[in-house]
Amino acid sequence: MKKIIHFIEDDKAIAELIAFLLKEEEYNVSIYTNTKVYKEQLFSALPHLLIVDVKLSCDDSLEMCRTWKLDEVTRDIPLLVTSAYEGNRTDERIVSADYFMGKPFSITEFLNRVALLLS
Amino acid sequence: MKDLFPRVTDRVFKEMFLASPLAGYICDKAGVLLVYNDAAVALWGRKPEIGLEKWSGALASYYADGRPMSLEAFPVARQSEADVTSDNEVIIEQPNGVRRNVLVYSRVLLDEKSEVIGSHNTLIDITAYKQQDSRQALLSAIVESSDDAIVSKDLNGNIMSWNAGAQRIFGYHETEIIGKSINTLIPSRLYWEEEHIIQQVKAGKNVDHYQTVRLTKSGHEIPISLTISPMRNGAGQIIGASKIAREISEQIRNEQLMKLNARKLETLYSIGKVISEKLDVKFIIQTVIETTIRASVADIGICSYWMKEGDGRITHSVAIGGTACNGNMLENPRRLQELLQHVFADRKIVRFDPLSTNKDMCTLFNDLTKSDILTINHCLSAPIYSADGELTGVILLGYVQREVYQGADDELIYNIASQVAVALENAKLFEEVNALNLKKNEFIALASHELKTPLTTVKGYLQILERYEINQIGQRFLGKALKQVDRIEALIAELLDISRIEAGRLDLYYETFDIGELILDVVETFRFSSTTHQIIMNDNPNIMVHADKQRIEQVLINLLSNAIKYSPESDKVYVAVETSDAAVTVKVTDEGMGMSLAQRGKIFTRFFRIEGTSKMPGLGLGLYLSKEIINRHNGHIDVESELGKGATFYFSIPYTQQDTDAVKTLFD
Numbered sequence: 072m073k074k075i076i077h078f079i080e081d082d083k084a085i086a087e088l089i090a091f092l093l094k095e096e097e098y099n100v101s102i103y104t105n106t107k108v109y110k111e112q113l114f115s116a117l118p119h120l121l122i123v124d125v126k127l128s129c130d131d132s133l134e135m136c137r138t139w140k141l142d143e144v145t146r147d148i149p150l151l152v153t154s155a156y157e158g159n160r161t162d163e164r165i166v167s168a169d170y171f172m173g174k175p176f177s178i179t180e181f182l183n184r185v186a187l188l189l190s
Numbered sequence: 191m192k193d194l195f196p197r198v199t200d201r202v203f204k205e206m207f208l209a210s211p212l213a214g215y216i217c218d219k220a221g222v223l224l225v226y227n228d229a230a231v232a233l234w235g236r237k238p239e240i241g242l243e244k245w246s247g248a249l250a251s252y253y254a255d256g257r258p259m260s261l262e263a264f265p266v267a268r269q270s271e272a273d274v275t276s277d278n279e280v281i282i283e284q285p286n287g288v289r290r291n292v293l294v295y296s297r298v299l300l301d302e303k304s305e306v307i308g309s310h311n312t313l314i315d316i317t318a319y320k321q322q323d324s325r326q327a328l329l330s331a332i333v334e335s336s337d338d339a340i341v342s343k344d345l346n347g348n349i350m351s352w353n354a355g356a357q358r359i360f361g362y363h364e365t366e367i368i369g370k371s372i373n374t375l376i377p378s379r380l381y382w383e384e385e386h387i388i389q390q391v392k393a394g395k396n397v398d399h400y401q402t403v404r405l406t407k408s409g410h411e412i413p414i415s416l417t418i419s420p421m422r423n424g425a426g427q428i429i430g431a432s433k434i435a436r437e438i439s440e441q442i443r444n445e446q447l448m449k450l451n452a453r454k455l456e457t458l459y460s461i462g463k464v465i466s467e468k469l470d471v472k473f474i475i476q477t478v479i480e481t482t483i484r485a486s487v488a489d490i491g492i493c494s495y496w497m498k499e500g501d502g503r504i505t506h507s508v509a510i511g512g513t514a515c516n517g518n519m520l521e522n523p524r525r526l527q528e529l530l531q532h533v534f535a536d537r538k539i540v541r542f543d544p545l546s547t548n549k550d551m552c553t554l555f556n557d558l559t560k561s562d563i564l565t566i567n568h569c570l571s572a573p574i575y576s577a578d579g580e581l582t583g584v585i586l587l588g589y590v591q592r593e594v595y596q597g598a599d600d601e602l603i604y605n606i607a608s609q610v611a612v613a614l615e616n617a618k619l620f621e622e623v624n625a626l627n628l629k630k631n632e633f634i635a636l637a638s639h640e641l642k643t644p645l646t647t648v649k650g651y652l653q654i655l656e657r658y659e660i661n662q663i664g665q666r667f668l669g670k671a672l673k674q675v676d677r678i679e680a681l682i683a684e685l686l687d688i689s690r691i692e693a694g695r696l697d698l699y700y701e702t703f704d705i706g707e708l709i710l711d712v713v714e715t716f717r718f719s720s721t722t723h724q725i726i727m728n729d730n731p732n733i734m735v736h737a738d739k740q741r742i743e744q745v746l747i748n749l750l751s752n753a754i755k756y757s758p759e760s761d762k763v764y765v766a767v768e769t770s771d772a773a774v775t776v777k778v779t780d781e782g783m784g785m786s787l788a789q790r791g792k793i794f795t796r797f798f799r800i801e802g803t804s805k806m807p808g809l810g811l812g813l814y815l816s817k818e819i820i821n822r823h824n825g826h827i828d829v830e831s832e833l834g835k836g837a838t839f840y841f842s843i844p845y846t847q848q849d850t851d852a853v854k855t856l857f858d
Contacts, residue, residue: 082643084643084647085643085646085647085650088654155640161697174642174643174645174646175645175646175679177649178649178653178654
């Protein structure tokens with residue numbers, strides 16, 4: 072069975088790129104443009120991995136990451152955070168995330184990390 | 191007498207004449223000298239020839255006013271013609287030049303038939319008396335012409351003499367004051383002084399340069415300096431006191447003026463100094479109001495300043511000080527601005543006296559003053575104008591006492607206000623510059639982040655392409671494209687770092703690692719990527735350090751890529767590692783263009799590019815960043831170089847950090 076990956080990213084170009092990459096790797100990928108949209112359909116199906124892109128002081132996504140790692144239902148599901156803002160790396164709401172990846176990243180490194188988190 | 195008289199013989203009379211202490215001589219009818227006594231010889235200073243010289247035995251004679259007198263004009267010659275005596279004053283000159291003042295008494299001698307047979311003459315020496323007289327006249331003249339008041343009084347304090355100076359200073363004419371008590375001149379509260387002075391005088395003591403206050407005829411008190419000496423009579427008894435009074439109003443005024451001017455200068459200087467050092471509006475107005483209150487002895491002071499923000503809003507800053515202030519803040523500075531907006535017109539200073547004439551101002555002061563104790567009755571206000579001439583603030587000084595208020599120096603306060611205007615203008619500009627700088631940093635940070643997102647996509651697609659089987663040319667071009675993407679990435683990272691440093695937010699993540707290994711890794715990468723240069727490294731020791739690995743790597747990469755970039759004519763770069771007790775030093779040496787002393791001084795500054803290298807890529811930020819990073823590690827970075835002889839860049843960092851907090855913020 073294909074592993075399910077949910078990806079929250081508002082930049083269409085990146086979303087498209089990542090979707091392409093992950094599909095190539097035989098993952099089942101769903102892209103959501105923001106946390107609000109994602110939350111509305113969250114309980115239809117839980118992913119095996121959640122990837123969240125965090126913008127500069129974007130409270131919604133930061134808060135989302137925090138609750139993800141607090142909620143009994145989701146806390147065991149790996150969380151990968153990507154961000155163009157290195158400063159987010161130290162934000163207390165995402166230090167509990169499983170991995171932080173600064174932009175721009177190498178796709179090899181990205182895919183390796185995804186595979187690692189899903190194993 | 192009848193019994194005695196016959197016994198008095200001619201011989202006795204002759205004896206009396208010759209031995210008399212009064213100079214005397216007898217002439218015949220024609221004036222020829224017949225006989226003279228020793229006293230006459232002493233007075234003349236010579237012995238005139240008897241029977242030959244006429245009228246006088248003196249060598250020369252003068253009138254009392256000093257005109258020469260001929261012999262015929264000598265009183266004896268004149269008197270002998272008429273049967274009267276004379277007491278004419280004459281000056282006679284002795285052979286040694288000494289002149290004597292004499293009174294000449296000449297009396298005709300008659301025979302039994304009452305015929306004139308000659309004259310009997312007496313000369314009375316009045317020289318000593320005359321000299322005394324002229325000394326007296328001189329002293330009187332000095333006293334009269336003196337600018338000082340010279341007054342004498344008896345021991346009861348009654349005025350005995352009064353000169354013109356006294357009249358000038360005190361206003362009383364001599365006729366009005368002589369005989370009156372000296373207390374006429376003394377303010378009643380100072381009567382005790384006179385008693386003290388009289389005691390001193392009675393004890394024979396002087397009172398020197400005693401500064402006090404005296405009353406004039408018009409009732410004004412004037413400051414004077416007194417010198418009082420006891421006066422004695424011929425027998426040496428103290429009979430009164432002479433008193434010299436000098437008016438020192440002018441002197442005191444000058445002294446006060448000098449002190450005042452010195453204080454003014456001091457105030458202006460200290461205000462200028464303080465407010466030019468700081469560019470903070472709140473600090474400036476607080477300092478200014480406190481200094482102004484001190485300088486103008488106000489009970490309360492308010493400095494209000496308003497400025498238009500970029501969006502048209504007006505912000506008010508207010509500082510209040512003074513002993514009368516109750517600690518409240520000005521509730522409605524806007525109201526104050528409105529109140530005073532049109533008050534000044536062309537005037538430098540506007541006085542509200544009494545304050546009660548302006549109800550609004552009254553209320554304003556009442557709100558700020560410990561009103562249960564004090565009432566501010568007078569107010570003085572000075573405008574603060576902006577550079578474009580608009581009223582941008584005011585200084586208000588409130589006074590309880592009228593005298594103090596009247597003494598306030600308009601000019602000083604106006605000058606302070608002008609200085610404040612300049613300082614506040616500077617502070618405003620500084621704040622604007624700061625705000626703009628902050629905006630600039632924010633913009634750089636935002637722009638850099640925004641660039642990162644599309645860059646991620648570009649890089650991603652290029653990397654995907656790389657994974658496909660494409661021909662050799664395609665691979666080559668892909669490699670080139672990816673290399674350029676890396677360069678963009680590095681540039682964005684540099685810009686971000688700069689904005690972080692500027693914002694004081696370059697965070698360091700300390701960890702313990704082997705710097706030897708890190709150096710080797712970096713060198714290996716360069717060996718792999720550089721087609722032009724050979725990197726030579728002496729050895730590869732293991733050295734554990736506690737530092738930010740990523741940042742140290744950044745410095746190493748910067749130094750190595752500079753070494754390669756700026757030595758295009760050469761093909762070698764040397765890397766050396768040295769250790770000491772507390773620090774590790776890394777040296778990167780190239781054989782490139784080198785630099786002058788002046789260039790060395792600027793090489794670590796922001797955006798600095800060595801002349802002639804503008805065609806080489808880069809923003810001029812690398813060394814600046816490296817220096818910041820090494821400084822943050824409490825290390826040291828520098829360069830040794832000569833123009834045309836290559837350069838050695840080196841940095842050292844301590845093995846461990848004193849402050850091992852995981853995150854340190856710059857400039858904190």
